[in-house]
Amino acid sequence: MSLPLTEQQRKKIEENRQKALARRAEKLLAEQHQSTGSGSTIATNSSQSKQGLPPSLPREPPKPASHGVLLKQQNLSSSSTGDPRPPNPHHFHLGTPQQAKGSGKMQDVPTACLSHGPPTQMTATTVSPPLAQSPPEVHTQQLLCYQLGQAHPQASHETKSTLFANTTHEPLAKARGFQKTPASSFGQPHGDPGLDAKAAGPSTSGQNISDSLCGSGSVTPGAEGRLPRAPGASLHKAASTQTGTCIRNGERFQVKIGYNAQLIAVFKSLPSRNYDPATKTWNFNMSDYSTLMKEVQCLPSVTLQPLEGTEDSRESPSAGGVVQACLPPAPSLTFVKGRCTLVSRARFEADIGYSEHLIALFKQMDSRIYDIKTRKWNFLLEEHNKLIALVRQLPQVQLDPLPKTLTLAFASQLEKTSACVPPAIPEADLSGVDPKLVSSLLPFQRAGVNFAIAKRGRLLLADDMGLGKTIQAICIAAFYQKEWPLLVVVPSSVRFTWEQAFLRWLPSLSPDCINVVVTGKDRLTAGLVNIVSFDLLSKLEKQLKTPFKVVIIDESHFLKNVKTARCRAAMPILKVAKRVILLSGTPAMSRPAELYTQIIGVRPTFFPQFHAFGLRYCDAKRQPWGWDYSGSSNLGELKLLLEEAVMLRRLKSDVLAQLPAKQRKMVVVAPGRISTKARAALDAAAKEMTTHEKTKWQQKEALLLFFNRTAEAKIPCVIEYVLDLLESGREKFLVFAHHKVVLDALTKELERKHVQYIRIDGSTSSADREDLCQQFQLFENHAVAVLSITAANMGLTFSSADLVVFAELFWNPGVLLQAEDRVHRIGQSSSVSIHYLVAKGTADDYLWPMIQEKIKVLGEAGLSETNFSEVTEATDYFHKDPKQQKIYDFLQKSFEEDGSDMELLEAAESFDSGSYSQDLGGTLDESTLTGSPQKKRRFEFFDNFDSFTSPL
Ligand SMILES: Nc1ncnc2c1ncn2[C@@H]1O[C@H](COP(=O)(O)OP(=O)(O)OP(=O)(O)O)[C@@H](O)[C@H]1O
Structure with missing residues (x-):
């Protein structure tokens, strides 16, 4: 890879090139003068103009005949030699009414310079540059043409105006349309007497030639004298340069200017150069900005308006000042745009691209901090309004303030920022509350x-x-x-x-x-x-x-x-x-x-x-x-x-x-959901239990039926609760139930809703239990573990969840506590939540107080760390009418008399559930209450007798 040229080398090359170009131009000019008369030139130009050559832009300046001739010929020459670029660049202003109008203005340009001066002055004699930037590679012949075609003051103005009027660089076709824009569209007063006076300066041959060249019988009345010029501005310089603009865009800047070969050579020497074919403009990194401006100072034919707000824009009359003075004020453009965002209770950040001026302004803020990581500046909120007010004075910066909602919410911080985060909240007076x-x-x-x-x-x-x-x-x-x-x-x-x-x-x-x-x-x-x-x-x-x-x-x-x-x-x-x-x-x-x-x-x-x-x-x-x-x-x-x-x-x-290891909650599920039939069935079952005529065995069968009916009645409420949990974003939880009918209904619903779940019940093999448990533990998408209270209350770890829902109650609290501990175990870093779903008007009315009672006893004996009655709502959740008391007493007696749950479970074994209705909420089938043959189909009733009686 070759080393880049030094700045000095580049300058030297450029100088030589300019000299060569100037010599060739002079030579050509001399030849033209000798061989061609102005009259013939006029004829040629006029006719070409009429033949549909590109029309000129508005307010096109006059051109001395000799140069017009020269350029015209050069253009033709360029075209004929296969110039790939549009043949228009030097045709824009030929033979247009506005040129004719403006012709008198060229008198300001010293004649000597126009025809035989050094390269700088020679360029002043030519035509407006094309609006579209030329491709980077340019033929030598073209270079000459363009060299000659630069830097007419009005041409510069046109270029400039067009650029401002079109923030993206306009192609030629647009420029053609643009020529129809009246001069006043730039905000210039018509018929400015000062300008007219200037325009009426000493006549030159150039003027005459130009007049005739442009042929103009079609001059627009009133257009004369519109060329904007600041009084006292150096017209010599203005007349001899091509003007462009630098536009900041974040870390880069773009140069908008008509084609200029010398300038392109400079562009190509800058390391960060980038040519954008879409806009046909060059752009550079800000690091090349000062080099470019220095180089441009050395190009007599080019004036670049510096970036607004930069030092050069104020201090460089030779570069930008003169031309700027000639031009209408540029519309205010926003080149750097950003917004304020809050980064803490006390500070906000300016999220915006680079701007020297903005940074200078940031440095005026007392609370400024530059964050090296984010490469952004941040300030105390109390300086927000001040900063915004100051930034508004920078025409090329738009920094949006914090939205109104934020300024309202942080109003006190904006007034006087307090570092205290958050401010102390006063203790409320709760003396009026229970x-x-x-x-x-x-x-x-x-x-x-x-x-x-x-x-x-x-x-x-x-x-x-x-x-x-x-x-x-x-x-x-x-x-x-x-x-x-x-x-x-x-x-x-x-x-x-x-x-x-x-x-x-x-x-x-x-x-x-x-x-x-x-x-x-x-x-x-x-x-x-x-x-x-x-x-x-x-x-x-x-x-x-x-x-x-x-x-x-x-x-x-x-x-x-x-x-x-x-x-x-x-x-x-x-x-x-x-x-x-x-x-x-x-x-x-x-x-x-x-x-x-x-x-x-x-x-x-x-x-x-x-x-x-x-x-x-x-x-x-x-x-x-x-x-x-x-x-x-x-x-x-x-x-x-x-x-x-x-x-x-x-x-x-x-x-x-501050939290207990377990947070228990009793959830009273909607009793309204129990159908009339189910209620009747439940009542019948309850009655059956307490009928003295029944044998003890029959009473126990009735008890099991009561539980079963309870399970059926609760199904809709259980499903609704589980779905609400899922809708509330609970990602992983266990649902314990006891009856197969409940487990089936749950899993069916989860499938319908496409919720991933695992199920472990009495029919799950030992190997599968472990696998399923692992799946639930490891895979995030398994949301629910549907578990049988008796089959999965021990030997399994589900510590990836921290919520357990008991869809059903079980009369043995020890089993419940063991089930709770599937999540509350080593590996669990959180406090776990336990929700017991309790349905009023069902067996739960008796089971719940009984469980509370039993756990209290266990707690007193040091066998249970928690007391249900202290941590759950409705400690007195219990129907105390005499009939219900009778049922409660019966249940308690059944469990306690037997000394263990075994006898009850045996009762379950003896229960014939074959004829049991699967119709949710259906009427009680009386046949289930009588003559039950023993030891039949127990799993229909209690999902999992085996695991309960013989734990794994
Ligand atoms: N200070 C307290 N004293 C006694 N029990 C409490 C206390 N705070 C909460 N609990 C009990 O903890 C359980 C959970 O409380 P609660 O249902 O209000 O939690 P939550 O934040 O609403 O949870 P979720 O978002 O799951 O509904 C309830 O049984 C509640 O009674």
Whole structure:
């Protein structure tokens, strides 16, 4: 690879080349003068003009005849020698009315220079350069032509004007069209007396020749004298140079100028040169800028307007100043564009390309920091407004300020930035709230309540699942109890759990005050606390005459899609409510766009248009079909905004020390879902159990039937709950059930929904159990493990999950605890959540208190670390009417009398489930209650007797 030329060598070469060109030009000129008269030239030009040669640009300057002749001939010569470039460059201005008009102006150019001067002056005699840049390689003959064709002042002006009028370089065809643009389009006053006076200067032969050359009987009246010239400007220099502009584009700059061979030679000598065939312009790295400007100073035929704002633009009258003075002011163009983004609570960053002036301005900021990694400058928020105001004075820089939403959210930081992150939140006065509730709050929950009250009761509480969002929400709502009635919108599967939570945490609240909306016929405002599902809300919202002032939305990400009926129903309610408490452990499951409705639910004034939000945070992209908002951008800033003004989120890992190892929760599943037939069957089974005439054995059969009917009745609620969990973004969890019919229904539904799951029940071989367990542990896409309580309660590790759902209860709490420990074991770093689904009006009514009781005993004996009754809602969840008490007593006696579960399970063995109806919620088949032959088909009933009695 050859070494690049030194600057001196390049200069020398260029000088020699210029000298040679000048000599040849002089020679040609002399020959022309000798051989051709001006009259013939005129004729030639006129005729060519009429023959459709490219017309000239507007306000084309006059050309001395001799040079016009010369150029014309050179052009023809170029064309005939196969010049690949369009033959127009020197034809633009030939024979056009405007040339004729402007002809008088050339008198300013010294005659001597025009015809016989040194190269510099010779160039002044010629034509406007082409607008399109020529390809890099140029023939020598062409070089001469172009050399001669440079630097007419008006030509320069045309070039300049065209460039500004068209930010992308216009090709010839456009330039032709452009010539029709009236001179006034550049903002030049018509008939400027000063200009006219200048134009009326001493006449020269050049003028005459030019007049006749341009032939103009078709002069546009009033166009004369429009050539803009600053009084006192050196017309000599202006007349002899070709002017171009440098345009900054990030780290590079582009040169817009007509063709000039010398300049191209300079361009080619710059290491960072790049020729863009699309725009037909050259561009360079900023590192070559000063070299180029220096080189251009040495080219008498070229003037380059320096980049706006650079030193040369102010200090170099010889280079740009003169021509600039002659030209109309350039329209303000934005060459460097960027925006401010927030990088912390205290600082913002200027995300923008390079600009010397901007950097000079940045350096004036007291709080400036240059981040070497990101190569960006950042500043304290209190300097934001000052910086923006200063940047606005730089015409070639556009730095967008932080969006209004951010300046509102961080208003105090913009005024006076505080390094304190975040500011201390005052302790709320909770003296008006039930002491039981207040005293139960864990420290981080108390902090959550303080945060909410500091935000005037409008927030998105996005704590990780199981951290007790319910207790916090109830406490926040209770703080504003004077503004009740309260509306609580929840997934339908947890309506009754919420009712229980209110009863548990606000004992002062009468149960009658709680209205759980169950059907579309119910009233939405019947209670002081009104609990409604999302779906029913959309049916009942029209009932609302007076808006709710306090609203809780559980699982608020259910509102993520603005087009859904639930969202359309909820959003207007949130807009008018005074307090809005949104709860979600997973506010956005896949993309920031999902957060939008929740953000404006809390702060309706934030990002009034989704599009603005989408552009900033969703990497919005225009597609043929519309805008795509599925991406993400500026997430750091979005997080800061949310944390400042909208959301509070703590992860389990943040507060692990405050959490029990297991968080148990009783979920009261919708009893409304149990069909009338199923209820009748359950009642019949319950009755059967307590009929004294029955033998003990028959009673136990009735008991098993009761459990079975319970299982069937719960199926729809269980499925609904599991699907809600999936919709809420729970990624991995276990569902334990006992009856085959429940396990089957669950897996069938998961298949229907294309949810990946594993299933382990009594029919799963030992080898398969291990495999399936490993699959669940290792593969992310296995979302649910459907497990039989008795087949999978031991010997397996599912520590990749931290949530266990018991779809059914089992009378032996020891089995339940073992099942819980499938996730709560070595390898589990999180606190685990256990949800027990309990259905009112079923065997659960008896099983649940019985389990609580038993665990309490185990706890007292040091055999269980937790006491169910202390950690779950509805500690008194138990129907105490005498009939139910009888059933409870019977159950307890059955289990305790027997001393172990074995006898009961034997009873199950003896139960003939062959005739058992698989029709969910169907009527009880009385035949199942009688004459049951022993030891038949036990697996139909209890999924997995073997593993329970003989654990692996
Ligand atoms: N301070 C507390 N004292 C006693 N029990 C608590 C406390 N906080 C939470 N719990 C219990 O922890 C369990 C989980 O609480 P909760 O259901 O409110 O969590 P969550 O954050 O809403 O979880 P998810 O997002 O899964 O719904 C419940 O049984 C609840 O009663």
